[in-house]
Amino acid sequence: MLTPHPAISGGVITVAAVVVRDPGGRLLTVRKAGTERFMLPGGKLEPGEAPAVTAAREAQEEVGLVVHPESLVLVGDFTTDAANEPGHLVRCWTYAAPPAFRAAEPVAAAAEIAEIRWLDPAGALPPDLAPLLTEAVVPALLAAGEGGGADGADGADGADGADGEARRVGPGDAGRGGPGDAGRGGPDDGALRGASPA
Template identity: 55%
Template sequence: MNGEAAGRNAAEKVIRVAALVILDGQQRVLTVRKRGTSRFMQPGGKPEPGEDGQQTALRETQEEIGLVLEPTQLIPMGTFRAAAANESGFQVVCENYLVTLGEQAPEGLAELRPAAEIEEIRWVGLQELTPAPDLAPLLTEQVAPAVRRLLDLPAL
């Protein structure tokens, strides 16, 4: 079974993925937009056979934007579900991890470049992650509010 088949269950109309919320010291979240799509989302993707969520999120982030992170940097957030941003009629179920870079951001963070299927990278303020036509519903409706709660920030 390839990664596409492993990540998508047509009978359930569910796409299973793992992703990272990468938060910098200015409370900005790194978002990515896939080639041929219009919505920004978290870096991440579908698991390869035998991968757990953490391994998937780390591998996909490295492939998509060249950022290498250590498993110890990931804070499990849980699993979230919302309408898929780019696949009409599907739900996405995403195992999420938070990475807080703080002021000790890795070298070269400003020089990250899109790779693989990623067309564009954009930093968005955490408080600006609200429902919008160019943002994935999972990120704005589920994940961003959970990050705000974790950081004890006011709800929007």
């Protein structure tokens, strides 16, 4: 019998993901091989891994973006139906890459990613998006004034992370924001958090 991934417990899959914007404010979405739904770059937490570290690791593995966990800004801790696992929920620690990162590097599908697509969150949403995007992330971004277009490209409240700089992630790097953090956002906290790391 296969042992389930440690990030799957009681029908809930715990993941972390990154909101990456282009200079026009569009969101980067990805579709994994063998699936039909587009979602944010991200994946399951490994044992002992902080959610921000997971988000940064997955962004590098899936689309080749290197962003330091300390520069990520928590958007929220959301729970919705899972896109590809019927009967499961997904709990996602969702982070935003700093605005200065938007035009820093090109993105390309890697690892298990079959396709990438840019999405205008203020436009009509296509029917093939994961519930996490349509029910939680896009509404939170719109509520925080993070719609698409050049005017909506910058983070609310100057949310530019530690220094807005992308750099390599080392094995000893600790992520900011995670289970038990007093300032984390949740499904009912639609505001994009703009606080800089301590």
